[in-house]
Amino acid sequence: MNPRTSPSATSRGPRRDALRNDAIVIDAARAVFAEQGPQATMEAIAARAGLGVGTIYRRFAGKDALLDAIARFFVEELDRAASTALENPDPAAGLEWFLNFVGTFHAEKRRYAASLTDRVPSGDDVSARTADHVRQLTRKAVEAGYLAQDVTGDDIKALIIAIRGVVAASPDGDDGPWRRFVRIHLTGLRAD
Template sequence: MTAPEAPGQPPEPALRADAERNRERIMEAARRLYASEGLGVSMASVAREAGVGKATLSRRFTTRDELVNAVFTDRMEAYAAATTTALADPDPWHGFTHYVETICAMQAADRGFAAVLTISFPGAAALEARRAESYQGFLELISRAKATGHLRADFASEDLVVLLMANAGVIAATCDAAPGAWRRLVGQMLRAFATPDAPLPPIADAPDSADLYRAMVRMP
């Protein structure tokens, strides 16, 4: 025999379905806010955007790292896939330049992800594991690109980290007034990484001075 359900209480499957709906609402709200405003968005703001209470949010995600891990798992998978694609390119130098452009474009498409690539999240185990895996692939890509003679011998993996940090800053400062400014930065940095005879993709035009000024006056 089984115990009867308490009057007025929904069956367990309904509770689980409701919890999953809340989880998805929270993740979608976090994606929207992180993409448009960056990772500085508070957990309370995410709860309001999702239309749930703070207690509901904390039951689904006890820390910000847990929420970031859930929201950006698919983005980090795409990041890892970009490394695999670059390593499969028969021309390692082209693979290198295309990889840098791809990753920086991923940052430009999502301000939250722009920050994720430059911040460590110890509580987001899956995200950090994929980051470490991608980093090892990038080290191999560096070695192969140097062997072509087109990547400067003094290029270090840390140079990409610096570029990603700079790109995240440019994106945050110019995303409204001069949204293509990051492309110019990436083009110039690729030229800094290359040896004098290396073939390079076309460089984007410099941002319009008036647009850049509008971005500058809004900076804190």
């Protein structure tokens, strides 16, 4: 059997340099989209990445495929943040840290966040895990007496969705509105 066509040769994952290039492209795309929005060209992304545009097209068929990859990365990033918040021994601090992370996260992507909406299919395993982390985080904050007894994970999920809207409606670089929004809403959700 030819070693180039053996099952082990064809079932291997992407080469290390391809994975490294993917990370470089995604980082460059995030930066360029943050500056220029979703209308940024693949050529601008390639220039930022220091790669030829052909290299990008070999890994990502077009801008939609690149935005899909970025959306997947963002879902995983939010899940890691929710998991980190859960590890905080102080449930109030963990919840506040996570909500601040969410606000900063959306503020950094303000110019192209709308282009990422609905790119991750509903029922996605990572999204479901993140929702479970938010429910656990909320439950811990309620049990610790930080949040009122009737506050649920759905209330915090609604707050997270609203943060995205406040960020989108705020001027570029002004984090004041979403931070104030979070502070006011947490005050309303706190236990007496």
